[in-house]
Amino acid sequence: MTDxxxxxxxxxxxxxxxxxxxxxxxxxxxxxxxxxxxxxxxxAGGKRLRPLLxxxxxxxxxxxxxxxxxxxxxxxxxxxxxxxxxxxVDGADLxxxxxxxxxxxxxxxxxxxxxxxxxxxxxxxxxTGLNEVIRTIARITENMSQGEIRQLERxxxxxxSEDAYVEVIRCKTAVLFQGACRTGALVAGAGTDIVxxxxxxxxxxxxxxxxxxxLLDYTQDSRSLGKRAGADLREGKMTLPLxxxxxxxxxxxxxxxxxxxxxxxxxxxxxxxxxxxxxxxGGIAYTxxxxxxxxxxxxxxxxxxxxxxxxxxxxxxxxxxxxxxx
Amino acid sequence: MTDxxxxxxxxxxxxxxxxxxxxxxxxxxxxxxxxxxxxxxxxAGGKRLRPLLxxxxxxxxxxxxxxxxxxxxxxxxxxxxxxxxxxxVDGADLxxxxxxxxxxxxxxxxxxxxxxxxxxxxxxxxxTGLNEVIRTIARITENMSQGEIRQLERxxxxxxSEDAYVEVIRCKTAVLFQGACRTGALVAGAGTDIVxxxxxxxxxxxxxxxxxxxLLDYTQDSRSLGKRAGADLREGKMTLPLxxxxxxxxxxxxxxxxxxxxxxxxxxxxxxxxxxxxxxxGGIAYTxxxxxxxxxxxxxxxxxxxxxxxxxxxxxxxxxxxxxxx
Numbered sequence: 088m089t090d091x092x093x094x095x096x097x098x099x100x101x102x103x104x105x106x107x108x109x110x111x112x113x114x115x116x117x118x119x120x121x122x123x124x125x126x127x128x129x130x131a132g133g134k135r136l137r138p139l140l141x142x143x144x145x146x147x148x149x150x151x152x153x154x155x156x157x158x159x160x161x162x163x164x165x166x167x168x169x170x171x172x173x174x175x176v177d178g179a180d181l182x183x184x185x186x187x188x189x190x191x192x193x194x195x196x197x198x199x200x201x202x203x204x205x206x207x208x209x210x211x212x213x214x215t216g217l218n219e220v221i222r223t224i225a226r227i228t229e230n231m232s233q234g235e236i237r238q239l240e241r242x243x244x245x246x247x248s249e250d251a252y253v254e255v256i257r258c259k260t261a262v263l264f265q266g267a268c269r270t271g272a273l274v275a276g277a278g279t280d281i282v283x284x285x286x287x288x289x290x291x292x293x294x295x296x297x298x299x300x301x302l303l304d305y306t307q308d309s310r311s312l313g314k315r316a317g318a319d320l321r322e323g324k325m326t327l328p329l330x331x332x333x334x335x336x337x338x339x340x341x342x343x344x345x346x347x348x349x350x351x352x353x354x355x356x357x358x359x360x361x362x363x364x365x366x367x368x369g370g371i372a373y374t375x376x377x378x379x380x381x382x383x384x385x386x387x388x389x390x391x392x393x394x395x396x397x398x399x400x401x402x403x404x405x406x407x408x409x410x411x412x413x
Numbered sequence: 414m415t416d417x418x419x420x421x422x423x424x425x426x427x428x429x430x431x432x433x434x435x436x437x438x439x440x441x442x443x444x445x446x447x448x449x450x451x452x453x454x455x456x457a458g459g460k461r462l463r464p465l466l467x468x469x470x471x472x473x474x475x476x477x478x479x480x481x482x483x484x485x486x487x488x489x490x491x492x493x494x495x496x497x498x499x500x501x502v503d504g505a506d507l508x509x510x511x512x513x514x515x516x517x518x519x520x521x522x523x524x525x526x527x528x529x530x531x532x533x534x535x536x537x538x539x540x541t542g543l544n545e546v547i548r549t550i551a552r553i554t555e556n557m558s559q560g561e562i563r564q565l566e567r568x569x570x571x572x573x574s575e576d577a578y579v580e581v582i583r584c585k586t587a588v589l590f591q592g593a594c595r596t597g598a599l600v601a602g603a604g605t606d607i608v609x610x611x612x613x614x615x616x617x618x619x620x621x622x623x624x625x626x627x628l629l630d631y632t633q634d635s636r637s638l639g640k641r642a643g644a645d646l647r648e649g650k651m652t653l654p655l656x657x658x659x660x661x662x663x664x665x666x667x668x669x670x671x672x673x674x675x676x677x678x679x680x681x682x683x684x685x686x687x688x689x690x691x692x693x694x695g696g697i698a699y700t701x702x703x704x705x706x707x708x709x710x711x712x713x714x715x716x717x718x719x720x721x722x723x724x725x726x727x728x729x730x731x732x733x734x735x736x737x738x739x
Contacts, residue, residue: 120566121559172528176521195502198524199562202498202531206554209535213544213551221547225539228532233447236525240446 091407098400099139105156106138106163113160113211124188124200128167131185136404137162137267140292143404144271144285147389147397158215158274161224162267164208169231169259171201176239178322220273227266234258243323245345249330256297257290264293284391288401291385296408298378301326302371305362307412317358321351327377332370340364375409382409417733424726425465431482432464432489439486439537450514450526454493457511463488463593466618466730470597470611473715473723484541484600487550488593490534495557495585497527502565546599553592560584569649571671575656582623583616590619610717614727617711622734624704627652628697631688633738643684647677653703658696666690701735708735 110129114122138159145155174187175197189197205228212224238255241247268289272282304319305328319326329348333341347353347361365371382405392398436455440448464485471481500513501523515523531554538550564581567573594615598608630645631654645652655674659667673679673687691697708731718724 121562172524176524194520195565196562198498198502198527199558199565201524201528202558203555203562205528205531206551206558210548210551210555213548216544218539218542218544222536222539225532225536229529229536232525232528232532236447236522236529239521239525 089407089410091403091410095400095403095407098396098403099143102139102142102156103135106135106142106159109156109160110135110138110163113157113164113207120196121200121203124171124192124196125167125204127185127188127191128170128200129163129204133163133167135163136296137166137263140264140289140401140404141267141271143397143401144268144288145275146271147285147392147401148272148275148277148281150275152274154215155271155274158211158220158270159267161208161211161270162263164204164211165224165227165231165263168201168204168208169235171197171204173235176235215274217273220270223266223269223273227262230258230262234260234262238324241325243349244325245333245348247325247330249327252325252327252330253294256294256301260297260300261290261293264296265289268292281391284388287388288385288405291381291388292405292408295378295381295385295405298327298374298381299408299411302328302374302378303412305365305371317353320348320353320358320361323348323351327374328365328370330370331373332365332368335368335370336364340368378409382406415733415736417729417736421726421729421733424722424729425469428465428468428482429461432461432468432485435482435486436461436464436489439483439490439533446522447526447529450497450518450522451493451530453511453514453517454496454526455489455530459489459493461489462622462730463492463589466590466615466727467593467597469723469727469730470594470614471601472597473611473718473727474598474601474603474607476601478600480541481597481600484537484546484596485593487534487537487596488589490530490537491550491553491557491589494527494530494534495561497523497530499561502561541600543599546596549592549595549599553588556584556588560586560588564650567651569675570651571659571674573651573656575653578651578653578656579620582620582627586623586626587616587619590622591615594618607717610714613714614711614731617707617714618731618734621704621707621711621731624653624700624707625734625737628654628700628704629738631691631697643679646674646679646684646687649674649677653700654691654696656696657699658691658694661694661696662690666694704735708732 107130114125114129138156138161141159141162142151142155145151171188175189175194180187180190187197188200209224209228212221215221234255234257238259241251241255265286266289269282269286272285277285301319304317304326308316320329329344333344336344344361344364347357353361385405386402389398389401440451440455464482464487467485467488468477468481471477497514501515501520506513506516513523514526535550535554538547541547560581560583564585567577567581591612592615595608595612598611603611627645630643630652634642646655655670659670662670670687670690673683676683679687711731712728715724715727
């Protein structure tokens with residue numbers, strides 16, 4: 088384990104414990120099947136990054152009321168809801184090293200439990216009594232479903248532009264990070280500038296996080312990923328490493344890459360060759376540098392705050408998003 | 414067409430037109446696939462009963478502001494979202510006489526478009542700026558997903574009690590009717606007693622509506638249903654006509670009914686025999702009389718209002734729920 092990771096884990100251990108407890112408490116009193124299926128996805132070693140960001144952002148604004156941790160569960164429930172639906176949409180078979188819910192149970196159960204978790208998140212949002220928070224959460228759910236639909240529509244579309252890719256990951260990932268950080272500021276009753284600073288922080292962190300995630304599919308083995316390596320490629324998911332490499336590969340090479348992408352039964356050797364080409368044509372390096380730029384913009388947004396331990400841990404989390412291996 | 418139906422259609426024609434327009438307007442500006450799939454389920458001849466109830470209840474409270482029709486779309490979007498997910502859950506193939514979305518497109522598209530419509534409804538709810546409305550909508554979505562999960566869990570469970578059935582239809586149907594009527598009162602700024610009266614009206618109407626719907630599966634042919642006759646039986650859905658008939662059939666007959674229920678490949682002759690037994694052991698008559706009782710309770714709740722054209726049309730709609738044939 089890296090030093091940075093150890094430092095973060097130690098700093099947020101108490102918060103994560105409180106979040107874990109709130110995640111379980113706020114599922115009650117619900118009957119067995121929902122608890123089982125929701126629990127399967129919720130308690131499988133997730134990092135609790137989204138609720139943690141909300142709690143830390145609220146604290147950065149000087150607020151740590153009793154309800155903050157409860158409200159933070161919204162972002163993990165929304166996240167888990169989309170994972171349940173996305174795994175089904177993607178036809179995935181592993182998630183965090185475990186069999187996905189739509190296979191362990193069935194499609195209907197995965198769909199309905201996802202609906203339930205989404206509804207549970209919105210219900211807790213309503214409990215905040217803050218219109219601006221509720222509006223933020225409603226828009227997040229709207230954006231996330233649109234992002235997923237857009238990604239589904241463009242699956243295997245080798246003409247996808249970098250702009251279109253950024254729009255997809257904005258909707259499917261960045262709005263949730265952004266919403267978590269923004270909500271932290273809102274429940275703290277922060278002023279407009281501060282709300283905007285944390286909104287920006289979350290947005291850029293979310294983009295970088297997804298770019299880093301898209302890189303992992305080409306740089307990590309199945310074991311550390313908790314899912315099959317090459318899953319994105321097998322699904323025809325047009326992520327930034329591919330988009331950049333496609334547009335920088337010489338003609339013959341580009342067609343060769345496309346032919347591997349178009350064949351979901353590619354061999355491990357072909358996958359290795361594909362990854363080599365992603366490196367050779369700059370896809371990996373370009374994605375890494377763009378993610379790093381977003382992290383820089385994110386951490387710069389924290390200049391709205393004085394230096395101190397909470398700002399430091401948020402900066403550490405942002406830095407770690409770039410170097411994490413799972 | 415019955416006189417009552419004609420009278421209702423004439424009385425609400427302008428409202429339905431306004432609702433149709435708002436349903437289309439509030440989907441924009443969304444890109445093609447969502448519009449196509451959402452449009453397939455939204456614009457297939459639905460009765461707009463839920464938004465209509467909200468508009469009429471607001472008017473009964475003396476309110477008809479510009480935004481009422483827009484807010485009423487929430488209840489049609491939520492309804493359409495659950496239809497998309499439920500058709501997939503039930504493995505249905507026809508809905509309102511058209512091929513279901515998860516077959517015309519695919520499961521992922523149906524799931525994500527359902528998510529989008531749910532989110533769109535919540536987003537419009539957030540626009541009301543009324544906490545009590547938002548809380549109502551959030552609870553509706555939570556209840557509906559729980560009702561569907563519960564129904565799925567109990568599929569083919571011949572021991573399901575009448576109470577458990579009522580709890581399922583409360584969650585999956587009545588809360589949406591109840592929420593539409595309650596929201597009408599809330600946006601009108603009605604007092605507590607009036608809000609409660611319309612909440613009760615919607616609740617009992619919703620229960621009766623679902624009971625009547627469950628009857629149609631055994632009393633109508635495929636053409637007027639817009640879906641295959643016997644669909645509920647084929648899915649093992651334990652509705653009130655069955656529950657009552659099972660508990661009143663003599664031993665040998667009960668086992669015979671169960672054997673038909675347990676065989677999804679029952680013949681038309683077996684289906685006809687099953688329907689005969691539902692009649693013989695009182696399932697049809699009992700369900701009809703319980704639905705009629707709920708309609709009576711619903712219309713009694715309207716005694717909180719003076720007599721007048723709006724109260725009359727709401728009463729007509731309630732009465733029609735019992736005699737409709739589709």
